[in-house]
Amino acid sequence: NEDVTKNQADPNNWASQSGDYSATRYSTLDQINTSNVADLKVAWTFSTGVLRGHEGSPLVIGDVMYLHTPFPNIVFALNLADEQKIIWKYEPKQDPSVIPVMCCDTVNRGLAYADGKIILQQADTNVVALDAKTGKELWKVANGDPKRGETATNTVLIVKDKVITAISGAEFGVRGYVTAYDLNSGKKVWRAYNIGPDKEILFNPEKTTSLGKPVGKDSSLKTWNGDQWKIGGGTLWGGWSYDPEADLFYYGSANPSTWNPAQRAGLDGKPIDQKWTMSIIARNPDTGVARWAYQMTPFDEWDYDGVNENILVDLDIKGQKTPALVHFDRNGFAYTLNRKDGELLVAEKFDPAVNWATGIDMDKSSKDYGRPIRVAKYSTFRDGKGQDVNTKGICPAALGSKDMQPASFSKLTGLFYVPTNHVCMDYEPFKVSYTSGQPYVGATLSMYPAPDSHGGMGNFIAWDGAQGKIVWSKPEQFSVWSGALTTAGGVVFYGTLEGYFKAVDQKDGKELFKFKTPSGIISNAMTYTHGGKQYIGVMSGVGGWAGIGLAAGLTNPTDGLGAVGGYAGLKQYTNLGGTLTVFSLP
Numbered sequence: 050n051e052d053v054t055k056n057q058a059d060p061n062n063w064a065s066q067s068g069d070y071s072a073t074r075y076s077t078l079d080q081i082n083t084s085n086v087a088d089l090k091v092a093w094t095f096s097t098g099v100l101r102g103h104e105g106s107p108l109v110i111g112d113v114m115y116l117h118t119p120f121p122n123i124v125f126a127l128n129l130a131d132e133q134k135i136i137w138k139y140e141p142k143q144d145p146s147v148i149p150v151m152c153c154d155t156v157n158r159g160l161a162y163a164d165g166k167i168i169l170q171q172a173d174t175n176v177v178a179l180d181a182k183t184g185k186e187l188w189k190v191a192n193g194d195p196k197r198g199e200t201a202t203n204t205v206l207i208v209k210d211k212v213i214t215a216i217s218g219a220e221f222g223v224r225g226y227v228t229a230y231d232l233n234s235g236k237k238v239w240r241a242y243n244i245g246p247d248k249e250i251l252f253n254p255e256k257t258t259s260l261g262k263p264v265g266k267d268s269s270l271k272t273w274n275g276d277q278w279k280i281g282g283g284t285l286w287g288g289w290s291y292d293p294e295a296d297l298f299y300y301g302s303a304n305p306s307t308w309n310p311a312q313r314a315g316l317d318g319k320p321i322d323q324k325w326t327m328s329i330i331a332r333n334p335d336t337g338v339a340r341w342a343y344q345m346t347p348f349d350e351w352d353y354d355g356v357n358e359n360i361l362v363d364l365d366i367k368g369q370k371t372p373a374l375v376h377f378d379r380n381g382f383a384y385t386l387n388r389k390d391g392e393l394l395v396a397e398k399f400d401p402a403v404n405w406a407t408g409i410d411m412d413k414s415s416k417d418y419g420r421p422i423r424v425a426k427y428s429t430f431r432d433g434k435g436q437d438v439n440t441k442g443i444c445p446a447a448l449g450s451k452d453m454q455p456a457s458f459s460k461l462t463g464l465f466y467v468p469t470n471h472v473c474m475d476y477e478p479f480k481v482s483y484t485s486g487q488p489y490v491g492a493t494l495s496m497y498p499a500p501d502s503h504g505g506m507g508n509f510i511a512w513d514g515a516q517g518k519i520v521w522s523k524p525e526q527f528s529v530w531s532g533a534l535t536t537a538g539g540v541v542f543y544g545t546l547e548g549y550f551k552a553v554d555q556k557d558g559k560e561l562f563k564f565k566t567p568s569g570i571i572s573n574a575m576t577y578t579h580g581g582k583q584y585i586g587v588m589s590g591v592g593g594w595a596g597i598g599l600a601a602g603l604t605n606p607t608d609g610l611g612a613v614g615g616y617a618g619l620k621q622y623t624n625l626g627g628t629l630t631v632f633s634l635p
């Protein structure tokens with residue numbers, strides 16, 4: 050979309066959730082830099098009036114900031130040229146019965162802007178286009194049905210005249226799909242499922258490839274036992290990216306359901322892949338047809354959803370400039386692929402705790418090429434005997450070495466800055482039956498800091514995507530559940546679950562600034578200018594999966610799929626909130 054490209058190219062704006070189509074979250078602004086960031090002061094704050102987890106970030110287009118909230122998904126337009134006065138406020142009417150159908154808090158990952166329209170996807174899956182000037186509703190379309198377990202938390206991707214969007218609910222047996230709507234009318238253009246028959250997943254058996262080979266007929270169907278695929282999960286709710294040159298957009302798919310692997314084994318009782326869950330998929334935005342796909346975790350046994358963002362940068366790999374895609378997966382491996390054809394280039398652990406696999410098979414002649422090399426004792430399937438057995442000490446935990454919190458790529462250093470988790474788990478699968486719209490999980494979990502390490506549950510790291518190596522690592526007490534921002538000022542910004550907003554040096558991870566905001570931070574740092582002055586913004590509001598205990602008032606340690614016990618210590622540091630804090634130099 051030309052308007053999106055134009056707005057993204059102007060660093061005075063923060064024009065889309067990921068900053069640019071490549072999802073680098075890098076800004077060329079440098080007024081605030083390593084030598085003066087310690088002097089940052091709060092310029093202004095804004096209370097959203099909503100508690101629970103605040104994800105995503107505000108957008109800034111020219112003089113206007115557009116701000117969203119978790120359920121009920123209120124949208125504010127604030128006039129930056131007139132003391133942040135509220136220009137308009139949009140409050141959708143949503144049935145609160147959607148709240149218990151959301152797996153991991155009532156979060157929303159933010160708005161999109163194009164051609165004078167603000168696009169919001171509400172928790173109840175309604176996609177709404179608002180007139181950016183007036184907040185008037187232009188069109189509205191239901192992308193799913195919460196009664197079937199379908200909800201929404203994602204931002205949308207706008208490419209050309211299409212609004213591309215996702216669906217959540219793999220913990221409710223929802224079969225995931227990606228849908229394109231016409232930006233001007235809201236009319237549905239195409240829908241592609243991630244699992245099922247070829248004509249529904251829009252895979253071309255001869256032309257869609259995986260690791261360089263055509264996927265062949267029924268590439269998904271033949272990896273499922275019977276009809277399980279119909280309630281098989283593989284939703285998508287993470288970050289998007291788009292390569293205009295290849296004309297491909299990229300996303301990852303979530304876990305197969307249920308979480309009890311014994312219920313998903315093949316007819317012969319052996320593991321089967323459950324394609325295309327846990328996969329990165331590259332599709333054409335006009336037709337939805339897949340160009341390539343790569344599955345990170347075949348036959349998932351741990352809930353290592355593959356939905357994390359895919360960052361598109363050109364990297365020097367073995368002396369060759371390569372159009373790369375870099376992905377930090379929940380399973381603890383960072384993958385570098387060729388984004389044009391899906392060739393696998395690098396796959397290495399970015400979390401030293403990872404123990405469920407020793408590595409990824411990189412031998413092109415091996416029948417297991419591209420597949421994880423598993424460690425039997427951390428299997429929760431155990432040759433079919435894992436049901437009702439508590440497998441202990443699996444690293445990472447189900448929420449992965451990294452969850453939805455997006456990383457950033459700095460053009461200054463050529464490195465990736467990654468908010469990570471450092472958490473392990475015990476996982477006990479049990480038999481569960483499917484009822485439409487009800488949880489379909491089938492596992493009891495407990496979570497704890499990675500043992501024999503620094504005692505904390507997170508690290509903020511710098512990563513070399515060409516070498517597949519950690520450059521530096523900064524320990525954090527809790528998982529870093531906030532998205533990173535890098536700038537040409539040499540600084541990288543992120544927030545912590547305790548509520549600190551931090552600035553560190555891209556070179557060595559040295560902490561240059563920190564400020565305790567009113568609540569834990571799970572949103573993404575952003576930057577913009579107004580009146581020639583650079584500002585840095587971040588929302589606080591604890592929640593998400595890691596903060597679900599506080600957000601939903603849960604205290605039983607195994608509630609919140611094990612996160613309540615794991616992050617119980619958070620309540621000593623912070624409380625619910627919903628505030629935007631904007632910083633500037635004095």
Ligand SMILES: O=C(O)c1cc(C(=O)O)c2c(n1)C(=O)C(=O)c1cc(C(=O)O)[nH]c1-2
Nearest residue numbers: 153156202217218219220284286303593594
């Ligand atoms: O499978 C799904 O459909 C689904 C949806 C969501 C979501 O929409 O927030 C999460 C997850 N899974 C999930 O596995 C997960 O770790 C997670 C973390 C969060 C969060 O916002 O903190 N959401 C979700």
